[in-house]
Amino acid sequence: MDVAHSEVFHTGTPVACSSCQARHGVVCGALSDHQLKELGRHSLRRKVDAGAEIIAQGAETSFYSNIMRGVVKLCKVMPDGRQQIVGLQFAPDFVGRPFVRESTLSAEAATDAEICVFPRNLLDRMIAETPELQRSLHDQALKELDAAREWMLTLGRRTAEEKVASLLHLIATHAEPQTAISAAFDLPLSRAEIADFLGLTIETVSRQMTRLRKRGVIVIENSRHIVVPDMDELEKISA
Amino acid sequence: MDVAHSEVFHTGTPVACSSCQARHGVVCGALSDHQLKELGRHSLRRKVDAGAEIIAQGAETSFYSNIMRGVVKLCKVMPDGRQQIVGLQFAPDFVGRPFVRESTLSAEAATDAEICVFPRNLLDRMIAETPELQRSLHDQALKELDAAREWMLTLGRRTAEEKVASLLHLIATHAEPQTAISAAFDLPLSRAEIADFLGLTIETVSRQMTRLRKRGVIVIENSRHIVVPDMDELEKISA
DNA sequence: CGCATTCTTGACCATCTTCAATTAAAGTGG
DNA sequence: CCACTTTAATTGAAGATGGTCAAGAATGCG
Structure with a gap:
């Protein structure tokens, strides 16, 4: 368990999936009861203050999360400090970038928020084993792509x-x-x-x-x- | 077979996959020999002149394609005519938006190009049956998302x-x-x-x-x- | 060769930025 | 609870970047 990972996990509380807002969200809605239980065992809820960073640009991604409450902003910064927000995510969105070791952007809580954090390795394994989950995440990625392109029109024109x-x-x-x-x-x-x-x-x-x-x-x-x-x-x- | 679909299919030539540039691309690289043969039977190569539209914004998506040669631009236009290119695609990229009936953008050949066109229904079925293919398309979607967000930084800042x-x-x-x-x-x-x-x-x-x-x-x-x-x-x- | 289209260049102008000052709101500590 | 500090938001004036309008050069096509 690496530093960023344990850091996160030590500050959370155990997870109760049954009453969870994201129970039927992108990730958990695609899992079997058995898988849900396993993911739950390795997940923790965590409160994040407004402004706190969830994952840093360039950092190794050792975990993913679901947004339970609040708004998360995805940012890109240039070496000279210029900054661009490239996406907003709301509950119960999934936050993370599968298939890649290093995050190309930072995720930060825009408001006080609550997230459900789970280890990357475990979810990656479940993605590989569960076509339903792959499909669900694929679908969210395509929706985010649509949103990003819509915003490109706003930015450019x-x-x-x-x-x-x-x-x-x-x-x-x-x-x-x-x-x-x-x-x-x-x-x-x-x-x-x-x-x-x-x-x-x-x-x-x-x-x-x-x-x-x-x-x-x-x-x-x-x-x-x-x-x-x-x-x-x-x-x-x-x- | 609807109009747009047949229109495309009547202007193409039969497909030979063995020597194809996209044989190991996003779509075909993820298919079994059997599937490749089936997809090949229903696909046609088509030449597209620079400037020609491959799919119109708002149109029903009855087919997908692979780019064999040339560059394709993805555009969004506003009712008043303002236009924004939201992506460029190169061979052997896949062009299409799975899981959605209507295209939110238009795809147009930027240069003279050649594409390999196949019916949407067939590929949708193969996606559902082939986790490998789902994964491959998911991966391309995430890469396009990264590229789109990188470009948002360019547009905004x-x-x-x-x-x-x-x-x-x-x-x-x-x-x-x-x-x-x-x-x-x-x-x-x-x-x-x-x-x-x-x-x-x-x-x-x-x-x-x-x-x-x-x-x-x-x-x-x-x-x-x-x-x-x-x-x-x-x-x-x-x- | 001539017409049409695309690209370049110039002059002027509008939008948005920069810099600076002021006001409002939110914490902090006595 | 209230002065005091700090941060966030608004407003104004001046300036720069990029847009608009217009003309001319280059390129391509019939």
Whole structure:
């Protein structure tokens, strides 16, 4: 057991799968009762404070996790410090990159979060033994690929205003999955993180937020809590 | 057999797998002799002119293909016409989006190309029956995901000069895989396509190319043929 | 050879960034 | 609980990067 691995495992608590939110998620939903029990024996729940790193860019991946609660951001940083968030993951998503020793990005808790951590070796073995699980993870990978490409369109071709509106729309639809006319939600990201997701600066994000507020598209109850009276309007602005 | 499907199949020629470039590629490399023969019976080789669409955004996906020769670009377009290239694929890559009826992007030949086309139903069945194949496609999906996220960093956080240098570097390393000091290659993309890949305009791409030329980083033999005397220099500029 | 398309170049302009100052919010310790 | 510090967010002014518009050069094709 290597350092990063044991570090994680010593700070968690035993796992109870039966009442788990991710019981029917990407990983656990594809396992037999027997496998679930085995995975459970080697897994631990762990609380992660907002901002804490789950896996570092360039680090060896000795474990995978399921998100139980909270939001996780996937980041890439350049040697000179420029940073780009390349994905957001929500419960009960799987976090990890199978088939590769070294992580090409870092995963960080954006909000306080809870994750269920399990050793890489064990899951890799189960993937090899369980076509159902392989298929399930393949499916999540393809969905993430679709999302990444959708975001490439946002990064490359949308204006600052459209970018901010797109992000608010993305988060709103994740927070309130029911297709309501209006939405109210907490932003899981700071202005700086939003900027890193949109390829903008903090100042531009802030200015676009106040522009949307002045136009009546959003209400900023406080910097983290947003109300969208008319989701269609927001979607129209995202283009 | 639906329209798009038959359209494709009527314009191809029978397949000979034994001497095929993709014989050990993502799809065919994972098949048994028996399966390969069956897939071969239902596949056809097809020539695709540069610019021709292989699959349209929003269209029903009734077939998949392997790239035998040439470069394929994956595009997303917005209702107002803004366009973003979200991926490049080279031989012997697999083109298609398993598990989903409708394509969220279009695939277009960037250069004259040759593809090997096979019906979706058949490959879907083989995927379900062949863990090896599932694994192989899963692996390609994860590699494309890595590439997409790497490109998100380029789109979001690099300057125009760095973007152009990054693209030249990407294409150079694909054209001349041996890690040489210098490289010479044909661009598979027009200036307009480069702009759509980098989230820039044609003019900015052109200006950055001449800047790189004046600095001696590249030699533009003609607008499509580029020589890079010092790849390290180019990589340094891509940041 | 002539027309059409692609690429390059220039001048001007808009958007977004940078730098700087101010306000608001969130911790901290007495 | 409240001053005090620290951090996050907003706002303003000036500047730079990249976009737009327009003209000209190069290339390719019938």
